[in-house]
Amino acid sequence: MSTDSMSERLQALEDERAILETLYQYGHAMDYGPDADFVDCFTPDGLWDVRMRKLPDGSFQCKGHGEIQASLAGQTAVRAPALYAKHFVMDPRMVVTGDEAYVQSYFLRVEPRDAAPTQIVASGRYVDHLVRCDDGRWRFTERIAEIDDM
Numbered sequence: 001m002s003t004d005s006m007s008e009r010l011q012a013l014e015d016e017r018a019i020l021e022t023l024y025q026y027g028h029a030m031d032y033g034p035d036a037d038f039v040d041c042f043t044p045d046g047l048w049d050v051r052m053r054k055l056p057d058g059s060f061q062c063k064g065h066g067e068i069q070a071s072l073a074g075q076t077a078v079r080a081p082a083l084y085a086k087h088f089v090m091d092p093r094m095v096v097t098g099d100e101a102y103v104q105s106y107f108l109r110v111e112p113r114d115a116a117p118t119q120i121v122a123s124g125r126y127v128d129h130l131v132r133c134d135d136g137r138w139r140f141t142e143r144i145a146e147i148d149d150m
Contacts, residue, residue, distance in 0.1 A: 128143050
């Protein structure tokens with residue numbers, strides 16, 4: 001095994017771990033903030049595309065940090081501290097080529113209910129395109145959230 005091969009394999013593992021960190025930061029920041037951490041998951045011109053299969057009128061797109069920030073500001077009723085929901089991301093499948101990555105993963109959203117157990121209120125799939133930015137962080141150029149049920 002050559003040193004180059006070992007360093008390439010190590011870089012691939014480090015890239016995958018850094019990409020996972022972006023996926024996890026998105027969920028944590030969506031649920032608890034701060035909003036700046038959520039916005040920072042995207043490139044300055046990144047696209048956040050939310051597609052609701054059963055309620056297409058609830059679908060929306062935000063392009064760029066300003067639109068994403070404005071959308072978050074309008075969602076305070078479904079985020080902490082008004083509502084302590086949790087986003088769980090599962091089974092991410094990645095293809096990383098140089099400074100680009102494509103990821104597909106599943107997600108669940110759970111919410112507490114008054115006088116009832118916590119319930120799964122949404123499920124779906126993320127389809128992501130990420131790039132390695134100048135600061136070394138991986139960010140979404142596009143995140144499509146396909147929400148199957150909500």
